[in-house]
Amino acid sequence: MRLMLLTSGTRGDVEPFAALARYATARGHRVRLGAPEHSGVELSGIDTVGLGMNLHRMVRTHGLSPWTAVRRFRTEIRPGMREMLRAAVRETLAFGPDLVVHHPLVLTAPAVADALGVPRVLTEFVPVATPTREFSAPGTPESVLSTVGAVSPDPGRFNRSTYAVPRGGARLFRADVERACAQLPGGRAPSPAAGSRATLxxxxxxxxxxxxxxxxxxxxxxxxxxxxxxALPDPAVAAFLRGGPYLVASFGSMAAGDPGARGRAVVASARAHGLRTLLLTGWGGLALPEDSRGEDVLAVPAAPLDVVLPGAAVAVHHGGAGTAHTVARAGVPSVTVPFLVDQHFWGRQLHRLGVAAAPIPYRELTPEALAPAVGEALAHREPARRTGAAVRREQGLRTALDVLTGI
Known part of the structure; x- marks a missing residue:
């Protein structure tokens, strides 16, 4: 089977597609991956085409926040989306797949699949396109406010209506989708056909x-x-892991606010519980100020979470979908510090499951707030261990490929 995989976004949107590409290729399928450039994900061994949309550069320069998105919409986000949508059509036509598998942001995927007469499958890492009565759409005001207890987390019959918000966001790019579809046979998008054959x-x-x-x-x-x-971490990280109980802190691609103040809060909270601190500074969301340095702290730009988490006593993280799953898989309790969109959702989910403390929004992160939250998380070690064992038994890639080959 010839599979065209199309994704957009940041590292957490690319890594799972890269995993699926390698898994399907190893089982004899012809796979091409369209992904944003400079995502920071290792793509060696994958037939890859770039789709532009360099969010890494924008986050490094301006940070990632709702206000950044508003300010940079016309100058960077819309041009980046326009380039990505056009590239997704061009590269899919060139490959001629039997099946298109796509991220919700790749808004031209339905049109190009219809034009080629092949089925398509939508992929979600956060349930933003599949409505339910059981919870509001992640990232909507209702979802975010429920994280901090400002509204009921269960508005019942109104939950389904919140999924109109992400659909409305897609309408902002309707003209860009139409321009990108000028490459299709006939010079325009075909009339809407059936929806996605399946959702993964x-x-x-x-x-x-x-x-x-x-x-x-x-x-x-x-x-x-x-x-x-x-992957073995560098010698300094390997030595640190052997030095006694530690806390891991990582905010991934988040870079809003004061990274030094956040680093200070993390180190102080770890010390309050007799823990050392491994600070993964990422794209700039964490920094180690001079007054927090010590032999009990190591700050590095990055380290493989699957290596450093299993030995940790607790993790402090932003609550992105990929990181939330990695922390859960490691069987480590955590404190989430959500910045935006789905992170509030995952922070709330982990807390409800009893494997994490109540989330602390990043603007409220202080030593006084974080230290007791770390203590709360440490009390959840046994539920976190059991959840980790269950998550590690899952076969997500195999299940996904079984669905795709059955279409």
Missing amino acids: MAVSPHLLPRPADWPDRVHLTGAWHETAPE
Whole structure:
């Protein structure tokens, strides 16, 4: 089977597609991956084409926040989306796939699949395109406010209506989709045909039990995670891991606010519980100020989470879908510090499951707030261990490929 995989976004949107590409290729399928450039994901050995949309550069320069998105919409986000949508059509036509598998942001995927007469499959890492009565759409005001207890987390029959918000966002790019589809036979998008043949919800059922009102075409596969030989961290990190109990802090691509103040809060909270601190500074969301340095702290730009997390006592993280699953898979309790969109959703889910403390929005992160939250998380070690064992038994990639080959 010839599979065209199309994704857009940041590292957490690319890594799972890369895992699926390698898994399907190893089982004899012809796979091409269209992905944003400079995502920071290792793509060696994958037939890859670039789709532009360099969010890495924008985040490094301006940070990532809703206000950044508003300010940069016309100058960077819209031009980047326009380039990505056009490239997705061009590269899919050139490949001639039997099946198109795409991220919700790739808004031209339905049109190009229809033009080629092939089925398509939508992939979600966060349930933003599949409505349910059981919870509001992640990232909507209702979802975010419920994280901090400002509204009821269960508005019941109104939950389904919140999924109109992400659909409305897609309408902002309608003209860009039409321009990109000028490359199609006939010079325009075909009339809407049937929807996606299936939806792959690449989420662990142990972190998000399947809502009863999801249709049968939605497959809760488990997270897409590569089982690869563990990459050894650099010698300084390896030595740190052997030095006694420690806390791991990582905010990934988040870079809003004061990274030094956040680093200070993390180190102080770890010390309050007799823990050392491994600070992964990422794209700039964390920094180690001079007054927090010490032999009990190591700050590095990055380290493989699958290596450093299993030995950790606790993790402090932003709550992105990929990181939330990686922390859960490691069996480590955590504190989430959500910045935006789905992170509030995952922070709330982990807390409800009893494997994490209550989320602390990033603007409220202080030593006084974080230290007791770390203590709360440490009390959840046994539930976190059990959840980790269950998540590690999942076969998300195998389940996803079984669905795709059955279409």
